[in-house]
Amino acid sequence: MKLLTHALGRLPVWAADFCSNLLGLLWFRIDKRHRAVTLENLTHCFGNEMGPEQIEIMGKQVFKNIAAIIFEVAWGQKFSKESFLSHFTIKGREHIRAAHAKGKGVLALTCHMGNFEMLTSAIHETGLKGYVIYRSLDFKPLDRLIQKIRRRFELTVIPTKGAFKQIEAALSQGGIVATLLDTNVSWHKGVFVNFFGRPACTNQGLAMLALKSGAPVVPLYTVRKDRNFTIEFLPEIPTVETEDPIKNLEINTENYSKVIESVVRKYPDQYFWIHNRWKTKNFCPWPRDLKINDKN
Numbered sequence: 001m002k003l004l005t006h007a008l009g010r011l012p013v014w015a016a017d018f019c020s021n022l023l024g025l026l027w028f029r030i031d032k033r034h035r036a037v038t039l040e041n042l043t044h045c046f047g048n049e050m051g052p053e054q055i056e057i058m059g060k061q062v063f064k065n066i067a068a069i070i071f072e073v074a075w076g077q078k079f080s081k082e083s084f085l086s087h088f089t090i091k092g093r094e095h096i097r098a099a100h101a102k103g104k105g106v107l108a109l110t111c112h113m114g115n116f117e118m119l120t121s122a123i124h125e126t127g128l129k130g131y132v133i134y135r136s137l138d139f140k141p142l143d144r145l146i147q148k149i150r151r152r153f154e155l156t157v158i159p160t161k162g163a164f165k166q167i168e169a170a171l172s173q174g175g176i177v178a179t180l181l182d183t184n185v186s187w188h189k190g191v192f193v194n195f196f197g198r199p200a201c202t203n204q205g206l207a208m209l210a211l212k213s214g215a216p217v218v219p220l221y222t223v224r225k226d227r228n229f230t231i232e233f234l235p236e237i238p239t240v241e242t243e244d245p246i247k248n249l250e251i252n253t254e255n256y257s258k259v260i261e262s263v264v265r266k267y268p269d270q271y272f273w274i275h276n277r278w279k280t281k282n283f284c285p286w287p288r289d290l291k292i293n294d295k296n
Helices: 002-009 013-030 032-046 052-076 081-085 093-100 116-125 140-152 163-172 205-213 245-266
Strands: 088-091 106-110 130-134 156-159 176-180 190-195 198-203 217-225 228-233
Touching: 002 052, 013 032, 013 052, 032 052, 052 116, 052 140, 052 217, 081 116, 088 116, 093 106, 093 217, 093 228, 106 116, 106 205, 106 245, 116 130, 116 140, 116 176, 116 217, 116 228, 130 140, 130 163, 140 156, 156 163, 163 176, 163 205, 176 205, 190 245, 198 245, 205 245, 217 245
Parallel strands: 088 228, 106 176, 106 217, 130 156, 130 176
Antiparallel strands: 190 198, 217 228
């Protein structure tokens, strides 16, 4: 993996872009399962605004953009940190500073937008101690590469298993803890919230942390244009507290989801549509062979 990363990073930008576009198109054609998921997701979310041909064009762009992540990550390895950061425009620093000034650390809400592996540089640029919640990948060479990239910008990786106490400790020390909140989870790990007009089972952990710690939640995302990246911190999402602890989780998680949706609507072709976001259903189908005994 190290040799491959080195080789890809030395390709001229035009050659790397050509290869990543070709790889994305081949992937789109070969991978029927993820192609179907992507086109179904796009049709549901934008079918009233786009025809089937436009949906397919966007679907191809989604695959090309995801393929580009590999080449961009490899390309970034050949630069010093200072040279690499010259390719970034970071907006909204005032939002992260205002949130951090409250003295309870910051929870950074992120999503699979653009080259999301580049977000580590934004946290580094704040000058604050950064942490990222991370689920290890099954493919260990790629897992080691991603962790190396994150540690390059002095981020501490917190494994998802048993993460709660580590996160609380990081927040108590004034750290910024980043977490992705746009993937499907099992019903017992999340709450159902509205995402593009459909109930999506969403991890309730971020809302639990915000309510328990009092740490402010600040959204963070990145988009690309060629090899230039814009990273933006958005205004803090106020934490809502009612007398109903279940409603607290639902309302706050839905508010987080609304912000993610607003970002996705601005840059739909750069989002990770290959993921089956609505896999977990908010109902249980009635078994066909279930018999009901009528005792009357």
